[in-house]
Amino acid sequence: MTEILKLLKNGNKPSLLAAFVNAFLGIIKGAAFFFTGNVAMFAEMMHSFGDSANQFFVYIGSALSKKAPTKQFPAGYGRIVNLVCLFAVIIVAILSYETIKEGWHHLLHPAIESKGIFIALGVLFIGIVLETAVLAKAAVEVLHEAGQEKAGLASISKAFGFLNRAKPATKLVFMEDLVATAGNILAFSAILIAHFTGWGQIEGLVSIIIGCMMFFVVGKVFLDNARGAIGETDQEMLNHIAHLVLDDPNIKDIVRLEVIKEGEFLHVELVAEANPELSLAFLDDVRDHLTEIILSQKGVTRVAILYDEDDGELTWVHVADRPPNLTIK
Incomplete structure (x- = not known):
């Protein structure tokens, strides 16, 4: 137990922070969906819970990967983080499918009117603020691992050029929170447009877009970590x-x-x-x-x-x- 606790202290900190933030967001988005019935909020709830589970697994994997080599595993446990990331994307893939399916259903059969617009917008605004903060933290970590200086909020745009030099866990957190931030903004916009124009189908359309963005992360992370699990040359x-x-x-x-x-x-x-x-x-x-x-x-x-x-x-x-x-x- 003592060894496990020591390993957990060395886990990827951005992924642990992102896991807690997304769990909190998933809970409040779930409550908002319960009271409003807004399908865009459902998509964001699924997105947040998927990211939370994913990032928690990544944190555990990044910690266990630092376990010292043994006689049975003389090369060490470094590839555990790649294997865990491969497992984690399966969860996101399932939630992506459910998000797209729900969005498609709402696109064909839109609700007459969403309730509690201010509840939904308030929750999504909180999500935008928190996800942006986590994204900025992940961007700073990407730059640190690449040996670059952080640049405040500009760190987010700067981090794109150094993603390939970041650790697998940090790269995954950055990509997931980039999509999560964009998803919150899209859902926020969709609710406003639906409210003022009466075009209810846009909430289903945004749900499908969010699900597709999640699938993009799934594909990217899967390919990167599959190469790492096999043993890729730097x-x-x-x-x-x-x-x-x-x-x-x-x-x-x-x-x-x-x-x-x-x-x-x-x-x-x-x-x-x-x-x-x-x-x-x-x-x-x-x-x-x-x-x-x-x-x-x-x-x-x-x-x-x-x-x-x-x-x-x-x-x-x-x-x-x-x-x-x-x-x-």
Whole structure:
């Protein structure tokens, strides 16, 4: 139990905050739907509860992924966060379907008049404020993980350029809350339009749009985490580490270099060619030096370095300079 509590303290904080915020919003939106019968409010209720469950699972997964390697799992538990994200999107997919189905029904058979417009608008306004705050927090975390400076509210727009460098949990929270904020604004607008124009079908149309946006997040998150669960190479870091290794005058060539994403972490495996006349003791010192340099790079938690005899031929070509049809040996 003590170990679990320690792990939970290191879980992804934005996802935990978003889980509580969305649970609260789901409850008040559910109450508003009960009193008003507004289908746009139903869509937002489903959206909030789906995001809450999703983000809570992601928080647990991000915490467990930091568990230290064991004899049974020597590579560690980093990919747990990817597996949890894959499970979490199933929940969102089901709720997305229900949201679209309810919206379609309302589009074909719109209610004559929604009740309690001020209740609905008040709840949605609270949702816009809270979701925007969580989105801003997630954006700041994205920039922090990418090594960038935060920029106040401009952090949200700035974060789009660095999403691919964010941790899986942070990226998921940012995307979900972006859609949630947009969904609140759409539902707010739909209720106003329906009230002043009498076009009741717009609430069903907005419900369908919100459900489709949820499906977009499902698809994006599924693809990203499926690659992570299989074991995706970080190409940018691979090229960077190759430069660091070849900057060492004792390394003549790289036979093989792998930089694999293990959840939020990177594992590096290197086979390098060295002068066969160098002593084992000297090469061991070189390995220690390279290991220290590589471990100092952001996200790298494990390094394995092996040597091969220099064959006098250069076989490694940097990723940025490699022709499309040339593979790394």
